[in-house]
Amino acid sequence: MANTSIGNRQKRVLFAIRKLINVPLKAGQSNYQLSIRPDMRNTLPEKATPLPDGFPFLMPFRYVEVDGAQEMLVSDNFTQRAYFSYWQNNTSSFTSSNNQNMKIMAEFAQLLDKSSEASQFELRALKAKKAVNDKMFDKDRGVYIDGIGTDHAALHANMLPLAFKLVPEQHIASVLAHVQSRGMACSVYGSQYLMDGLYNAGAEDYALSLLTDTSDRSWFNMIRIGSTITLESWDLKYKNNLNWNHAWGAVPANVITRGLWGIQPKTSGFGIATIKPQLGNLKNSTIKEPTIKGIIHGRFKYIDQKLEVYHIKIPANMVAEFELDYKQEIEVLLNREKVSNK
Numbered sequence: 085m086a087n088t089s090i091g092n093r094q095k096r097v098l099f100a101i102r103k104l105i106n107v108p109l110k111a112g113q114s115n116y117q118l119s120i121r122p123d124m125r126n127t128l129p130e131k132a133t134p135l136p137d138g139f140p141f142l143m144p145f146r147y148v149e150v151d152g153a154q155e156m157l158v159s160d161n162f163t164q165r166a167y168f169s170y171w172q173n174n175t176s177s178f179t180s181s182n183n184q185n186m187k188i189m190a191e192f193a194q195l196l197d198k199s200s201e202a203s204q205f206e207l208r209a210l211k212a213k214k215a216v217n218d219k220m221f222d223k224d225r226g227v228y229i230d231g232i233g234t235d236h237a238a239l240h241a242n243m244l245p246l247a248f249k250l251v252p253e254q255h256i257a258s259v260l261a262h263v264q265s266r267g268m269a270c271s272v273y274g275s276q277y278l279m280d281g282l283y284n285a286g287a288e289d290y291a292l293s294l295l296t297d298t299s300d301r302s303w304f305n306m307i308r309i310g311s312t313i314t315l316e317s318w319d320l321k322y323k324n325n326l327n328w329n330h331a332w333g334a335v336p337a338n339v340i341t342r343g344l345w346g347i348q349p350k351t352s353g354f355g356i357a358t359i360k361p362q363l364g365n366l367k368n369s370t371i372k373e374p375t376i377k378g379i380i381h382g383r384f385k386y387i388d389q390k391l392e393v394y395h396i397k398i399p400a401n402m403v404a405e406f407e408l409d410y411k412q413e414i415e416v417l418l419n420r421e422k423v424s425n426k
Contacts, residue, residue: 183212184248213250226258239266240274246281260285268294268301272318272333279335283343286409288362291343295336303336340371345382347373350405359396360407377402 105118150157186209193202220228220241227237228245242263245251251259263281270278275294282291298304301318309319314333317323341347346360354375363369363384373380378399385393398404408414416423 183209183216183250186212216245216250217252221255225262226255227262228259237262239263239269239278243270243274243278243281246285247277249284251285256285260287264290268297268299268318272315272330272335276332276335276339279339279343283339283346283362286362288344288364291339291362292364292366295339295344303333306333341373345369345371345373346407347371347380347382349375353377354402357398357402357404358407359404360409361394362409375399375402380404 107116107118109116186205190202190205190209193199193205216228219232222229222235222237225237228241230236230238230241242259246256246259246263260282263278264287268275268278279291279294282288282294295303298308300321303314305319306315311328313329314331316327316330316333320326344361344363346358346362348358350356350358354377357375357380359380359382361382361384366384367386369382369384371380371382373382378401380399380402381395381397383395387393394406396404396406408416
């Protein structure tokens, strides 16, 4: 919605959404409110983020062009109107990443032999986690809300606690179900935290379905429209002035390694590596992951329901912990010899 004060002549206002809005002018009237018509990009089911009940139709825009003006217009002639949903800003200013930041600071302090400071940061991390779960978790629905004073539960409000491991074990299933119901409703930037959260929660099948999706909100779509590197947004229809050179959209480049194959350093410099594959329903996969110690090679092949084969090769100066998460009892063979599956 917008207000505008213009002279008594017929004008056409062109918004960034490229829709012409005719403004019939009346003698003696100089203030007009422009009604924005609904657009499918902001209202389409499964594509747009639904607004809470009671919200009017909203349309964001960056600029307005007036066609056919017969006099000088300045920015003061226009006022962009906004709709506000109230919640207590002073009690909901924390973010999901505070907890993780404090954990990282505690690790730094330990490396510097500052045990007292490490304990302080660990306590702050626990307090941040408790605050998020006490204030933001809706126990009746089993989801995180956007802020204190609202009942809206966005994808973002739930994928971030999963990404930063704030969700108690008993609530992971309900939070994950809500996240999966929203699809790829976040931006290419936010998709990093969505994918991290899914692999943290063990949702490997759904994570793989997003990696291999071919809808207009997918990495495949960036290839389809002709880009040679990841885009700033999922498609031109969602941001018609998007940049075609945004590294922040290259989430699969690290998620395939860190999530799909689960290759991460357990100690600094990959002295000890962890390898925890979550390959979903893939039948075969190979990977070469360079590290400061050398290259980790991985190869997987699904034979049948009774046999899956992993070939792992690590540098001679590295130790690796290999982990598989199966729901049922399995028999594990290492170099063709039976080993404990604990």
